[in-house]
Amino acid sequence: MKALSTYVRAAIAGALVLASMNLSAARADQWITPAESSHFQTTPDPETALAYLQRLAQAAPGRIKLETLGISPQGRPIVAAIANADGAFSPAVARARHLPVIFIQGGIHPGEIEGADAGLMLLRDYAVSGKLPHLADHLVLIYLPVFSVDGLANSSPWHRINQDGPQSQGFRGQSQYLNLNRDYIKADAPEMRAWLRFWNRWLPDDFVDIHTTDGADYPYDLTWYTEDSHRLDPAVDQWQNQLMQKLIPAYQAHGHLASIYLEFKDGRDPSKGIENFGSGPRFSTGYAALQNRPGLLIETHMLKPYAVRVRAVYDLVSEMLGLINRDPQSLLQATTKADADTVARAAEPGAVVPLTFKLDPVPTTYDFQAYGWTLTHSDISGAAWIHYDRSVRKTLPIPNWNRLLPDRSIVAPAGYVIPAQWTDLIAHLQAHGIQFRRLAQAVTVSGQGYQLDDPQWASQPFEGHLMLTHYTLSEQPRSVRLPPGSVVVPMNQRAANLAIALLEPQAPDSLLQWGYLNAIFEPKEYGEPRVLESLARRMLAKNPALRTAFDRKLASDPAFAASPSARLRYFFERSPWYSAQDVGAYPVLRLDAEALARLPNPTAPTP
DSSP states (O other), X not given: OOOOOHHHHHHHHHHHHHHTOOOOHHHHHHHOOHHHHTTTSXXXXXXXXXXXXXXXXXXXXXXXXXXXXXXXXXXXXXXXXXXXXXXXXXXXXHHHTTOOEEEEEOOSSTTSOHHHHHHHHHHHHHHTSSSSTTTTSXXXXXXXXXXXXXXXXXXXXXXXXXXXXXXSBOOSSOTTXXXXXXXXXXXXXXXXXXXXXXXXXXXXXXXXXXXXXXXXXXXXXXXXXEXXXXXXXXXXHHHHHHHHHHHHXXXXXXXXXXXXXXXBSSTTOGGGOEEOOOOOTTSXXXXXXXXXXXXXXXXXXXXXXXXXXXXXXXXXXXXXXXXXXXXXXXXXXXXXXXXXXXXXXXXXXXXXXXXXXXXXXXXXXXXXXXXXXXEEEOTTTSSEEEEEEEEEEEEEEEEEEOOEEEOSEXXXXXXXXXXXXXXXXXXXXXXXXXOBEEOSSOEEEEEEEEEEEEEEEOSSOBTTBOOEEEXXXXXXXXXXXXXXXXXXXXXXXXXXXXXXXXXXXXXXXXXXXXXXXXXXXXXXXXXXXXXXXXXXXXXXXXXXXXXXXXXXXXXXXXXXXXXXXXXXXXXXXXXXXXXXXXXXXXXXXXXXXXXXXXXXXXXXXXX
């Protein structure tokens, strides 16, 4: 169906209050949502949104129950609505009845708040209006309207410079200035730690995260993103592809226009094509993929009227839930198989797991429905300045580099061991629901270790961390005496991919990359210059090859040659006094099946 005309869009923006409800005249005012009451000029604050949810739950106790995930740093409750037609309001009941759990989230970036307002309308039309009474007949719906409640409370007209409405928008960061959609795997924020506890208890079968895009101007109301096939278990990937093939035509039948996610290679010139934005486990859909779950990212278009954007979310989500309701078992079969496949992989010697991905160098062609545009030189920026002309519409074939290929991979170990003293690492395993067991007594274990040298860090902080950007890595066999309380992490568990992403140094969002192990690069003992002068002469006298290497370094590196401390450190770092400190020795060991089996109770992991 063709996209809505500008005239129709304007009419929707003014009339959506009446069109969106099918209530009796006596009850219409009672259940109009806060955004509807303002003709979508405003969005409610966290307290007003919660009060509306509470009224719904009180009016329909057999169809909706509220659950508090946790409390924000500023003391606000983070509340989700659990919806099911037969009162399946707990994970145990959902599993006993073989109902898939669908988790839909709004407001992780609370300036992009369509998910909250669409969610209130959707829950209303399910619970009390009679418009969508069968929305949760054969599934359990978890709807979290506002994840970043503190960010929504920090509202201002000046937060979203690229966006058309509502009048005031929440702030992208939560109250500690953390971006929650970069926090899934590192889990610094109290909100994210509460979210992970909730996730691990429910283990949803499908996840939807609702946003508003920035970027170019184009006719699409909404763009969407799912993870590349190489990031997903084949069963989950197949289910997800089949869903999207049905969902997007059904959504567009409502008069909308949708596109795959549009990450332009050059924002000043869309004709240069689009590429995959990279995702990864710091983001919502990338994290869901590690959990063997399909994830759908919804991005409404920031320059469409707010009423149109809310309606776009409402229509897409309601159509998606309708499709799952009609065939709930196919989703359960996909996620069950994905978990089983991950557990079974531990018995496959040599199983390869990708850690990083790269763009497929061969693009496909995407028919981009575009507005006309011109490029002019800017005397302000000195770069090209793009001007859109909405009176001109065209379909433009552009290169599409969305497909990914595995890049760096590892052979999965049978398990990992973490010495008891590395409490931050163990705490992250606990937060993510990864199974492990603690050793009751000291034990010596041999496995594969990593030696990391030449570290370099970013010069600017990112999400409160100075990211480790470069190091050299070598594999080394290592024997370690583990103290009591050390942790054994077997790979025959459904969360194995998540453990690998946290513990393999080269994984892009590993705990090493985020800086939780920076101390291993710091020598604690040092040599006085007068002592190192004597040490260097003794070493040179015993090792002619060292003399040759030192002279070559002096000749090739002027900065080194000009630094007395660097010249003396050259010898100290090649001495037993330095190597005894194990600088750069990665403390997590990889175990093969034989080494894992030698440990006490090797097949009895516990959370």
